[in-house]
Amino acid sequence: MSQQEQQLPVETAAQPSGAASAPQEAVDEQAAAQSAAPITASITTLGVRGEERDDFTKAESKRLRRRSLALLGSLAAPLKARLVLLAVVVVVSTAGTVAGPALIAWGIDNALPAVLDRNDWVPAFGVVATYIVVAIAGAVLTAWYTVLAARISQAILFDLRKRVFLHTQRLSLEFHETYTSGRIISRQTSDLDSIRELLDSGLNQLIQGVLYMVFTAIALVALDPTSGLVLAVSLVPLWFLIRWFQSNSQTLFRATRVASARVIVHFVETMTGIRAVQAFRKESRNRDEYGGYVEDYRVANTKVFNLFGTFDPVLVLIGNATLAAVVIVGGFRIVGGSLEVGALLAVALYAKRFFDPAQELAMFYNGYQSASAAMEKISGVLEERPSVPDPVKPTRLADASGKMDFDDVVFAYNADKVVLPAFDLHIPAGQTIALVGSTGAGKSTLAKLMARFYDPSQGSVQLDGVDLRELDTKDMRRAIVMVTQEAYLFSGSVADNIALGKPGASREEIERAAKAVGAHEFIMALPDGYDTDVNKRGGRVSAGQRQLLSFARAFLADPKVLILDEATASLDIPSERLVQEGLETLLADRTAVIIAHRLSTVAIAHRVLVMEHGRIVEDGTPDDLIAGTGRFAQLHAAWRDSLV
Numbered sequence: 001m002s003q004q005e006q007q008l009p010v011e012t013a014a015q016p017s018g019a020a021s022a023p024q025e026a027v028d029e030q031a032a033a034q035s036a037a038p039i040t041a042s043i044t045t046l047g048v049r050g051e052e053r054d055d056f057t058k059a060e061s062k063r064l065r066r067r068s069l070a071l072l073g074s075l076a077a078p079l080k081a082r083l084v085l086l087a088v089v090v091v092v093s094t095a096g097t098v099a100g101p102a103l104i105a106w107g108i109d110n111a112l113p114a115v116l117d118r119n120d121w122v123p124a125f126g127v128v129a130t131y132i133v134v135a136i137a138g139a140v141l142t143a144w145y146t147v148l149a150a151r152i153s154q155a156i157l158f159d160l161r162k163r164v165f166l167h168t169q170r171l172s173l174e175f176h177e178t179y180t181s182g183r184i185i186s187r188q189t190s191d192l193d194s195i196r197e198l199l200d201s202g203l204n205q206l207i208q209g210v211l212y213m214v215f216t217a218i219a220l221v222a223l224d225p226t227s228g229l230v231l232a233v234s235l236v237p238l239w240f241l242i243r244w245f246q247s248n249s250q251t252l253f254r255a256t257r258v259a260s261a262r263v264i265v266h267f268v269e270t271m272t273g274i275r276a277v278q279a280f281r282k283e284s285r286n287r288d289e290y291g292g293y294v295e296d297y298r299v300a301n302t303k304v305f306n307l308f309g310t311f312d313p314v315l316v317l318i319g320n321a322t323l324a325a326v327v328i329v330g331g332f333r334i335v336g337g338s339l340e341v342g343a344l345l346a347v348a349l350y351a352k353r354f355f356d357p358a359q360e361l362a363m364f365y366n367g368y369q370s371a372s373a374a375m376e377k378i379s380g381v382l383e384e385r386p387s388v389p390d391p392v393k394p395t396r397l398a399d400a401s402g403k404m405d406f407d408d409v410v411f412a413y414n415a416d417k418v419v420l421p422a423f424d425l426h427i428p429a430g431q432t433i434a435l436v437g438s439t440g441a442g443k444s445t446l447a448k449l450m451a452r453f454y455d456p457s458q459g460s461v462q463l464d465g466v467d468l469r470e471l472d473t474k475d476m477r478r479a480i481v482m483v484t485q486e487a488y489l490f491s492g493s494v495a496d497n498i499a500l501g502k503p504g505a506s507r508e509e510i511e512r513a514a515k516a517v518g519a520h521e522f523i524m525a526l527p528d529g530y531d532t533d534v535n536k537r538g539g540r541v542s543a544g545q546r547q548l549l550s551f552a553r554a555f556l557a558d559p560k561v562l563i564l565d566e567a568t569a570s571l572d573i574p575s576e577r578l579v580q581e582g583l584e585t586l587l588a589d590r591t592a593v594i595i596a597h598r599l600s601t602v603a604i605a606h607r608v609l610v611m612e613h614g615r616i617v618e619d620g621t622p623d624d625l626i627a628g629t630g631r632f633a634q635l636h637a638a639w640r641d642s643l644v
């Protein structure tokens with residue numbers, strides 16, 4: 001694994017990801033609360049409260065639709081041959097299913113009289129044999145269709161899942177800071193789920209249902225046009241019923257999704273913040289709130305059931321009334337001699353079966369709605385471009401010295417607030433810098449620019465005189481490593497986690513790195529030493545121990561430029577001292593920027609920078625600055641007094 005992959009999670013680990021199983025509205029709602037700013041490149045699909053927007057302008061809807069269609073097209077393109085086969089199989093198998101009643105009619109009206117009048121069994125055997133063959137072929141084809149359709153939908157989902165993962169992983173830190181991990185999780189889970197549901201069942205049912213109705217209608221008309229006319233009349237109330245169902249179910253289903261989202265958000269929030277909930281006795285307030293949300297959910301569901309309570313019986317009523325009309329009209333015509341009994345039986349069967357897929361068709365619309373919303377959101381993510389793009393013509397720099405320069409850098413996260421107004425900084429190779437300054441001064445921002453998690457708005461950041469934007473990404477990640485306070489551990493053993501710094505490192509190298517940062521002792525005290533699983537009971541390590549592990553990781557990576565952003569904040573004084581001893585030897589031949597609130601760290605620095613409001617206000621050796629009267633001298637005096 002490259003160092004780029006290693007570093008990103010370190011930075012993003014602080015974001016909440018507890019809402020993993022929440023539906024999209026739930027996490028979107030949280031996300032909207034956390035970040036008001038929409039992603040620039042795409043149309044935001046979030047409303048004011050983070051619920052799905054449905055007030056798109058015509059142009060926006062058109063763009064959204066075009067975008068999801070393009071995505072769908074690119075997903076379907078490699079499956080073209082299989083899709084054609086699928087279409088053929090479904091047409092033939094449905095035609096086979098529909099042939100049954102017609103054969104029965106022929107048997108009754110032609111084969112049966114042949115037996116009775118002439119004792120001729122050939123037509124009877126013929127029709128029975130055909131019926132059996134058609135039935136078996138229909139069953140086999142239906143099975144084939146089901147398997148084919150499932151394979152195609154799985155192939156599409158496999159492709160989409162991979163695309164979403166690989167693409168999101170490649171997107172820059174800026175994206176992940178705005179598009180909270182909760183939201184990106186819902187793209188990969190609930191959104192893909194609603195697409196899967198549509199592909200797996202909804203679409204199958206739609207295609208089979210529509211074909212079935214069309215073939216049935218054709219068979220009916222071919223067999224007896226008069227009965228076809230009766231069926232055509234019944235289509236009018238059916239059409240109104242389905243329209244009524246769709247328009248009502250759309251709002252009601254949306255209401256249930258929103259209500260269930262609230263229930264889940266509240267649940268997830270309570271459980272992730274359970275310590276604060278119990279510490280501040282928020283339980284009873286939570287109980288009332290949660291009770292309210294659950295009640296809303298119940299009411300929304302009841303309304304949906306009421307809708308079905310009307311839809312289902314009316315559908316059955318229309319079906320039965322049509323059947324009755326067909327039989328009555330047919331009965332009169334049999335008496336009149338213009339229709340045969342067998343034909344009437346077939347016509348009645350067709351009229352009855354015609355309504356079978358109606359309910360599924362009405363339901364399809366719903367699945368289609370949520371799947372297309374999901375598709376729009378996913379295509380939005382896939383449309384995002386990394387804000388820190390890979391260089392077109394990368395400059396290789398296999399052996400950097402570690403000299404870093406900031407030339408006329410201006411930086412703003414967003415247009416309304418400039419964080420670094422005018423920044424020049426030149427760090428010779430091998431220098432150790434301590435960066436201090438008050439909270440919000442811009443220290444971490446500087447670090448993120450140095451490690452190219454962001455690009456400057458103006459000016460340039462250079463390593464060995466090469467603009468980071470033009471530097472080969474692999475070389476850059478190998479040369480510059482940033483360690484932050486959030487030391488993220490991936491599932492696996494302690495040794496695996498350290499080895500992230502240098503894939504393929506030997507056990508000796510890993511242990512040497514651990515010893516250098518003073519992590520060896522506590523690792524040996526774990527149940528299985530270096531092989532302890534960090535996610536198992538017993539493998540759980542404290543915040544300070546986690547930091548030591550991420551230190552060992554960085555030491556093993558052995559970069560030319562090492563940036564430590566409050567990387568020792570959770571360590572106790574003895575551990576920090578231990579790390580510092582390691583640091584001194586380790587920083588000897590590399591460029592280092594250490595950001596720390598504890599001034600003890602400053603002792604090992606060659607140079608101290610004091611930063612305020614995005615500017616460097618003091619710059620000098622620790623001794624010079626302490627001897628002066630500036631801000632650092634005051635800070636240092638206060639710190640020394642606190643030690644006494």
Ligand SMILES: Nc1ncnc2c1ncn2[C@@H]1O[C@H](COP(=O)(O)OP(=O)(O)OP(=O)(O)O)[C@@H](O)[C@H]1O
Binds near residue numbers: 414437442443445446
């Ligand atoms: N992702 C971001 N988007 C927008 N503004 C940000 C972002 N990160 C930081 N800022 C703003 O930039 C300014 C500098 O933040 P920065 O994190 O660099 O401060 P810092 O010096 O590291 O502070 P601390 O000592 O608390 O870590 C702050 O005003 C902060 O609000």
Ligand SMILES: [Mg+2]
Binds near residue numbers: 443565
């Ligand atoms: Mg910071």
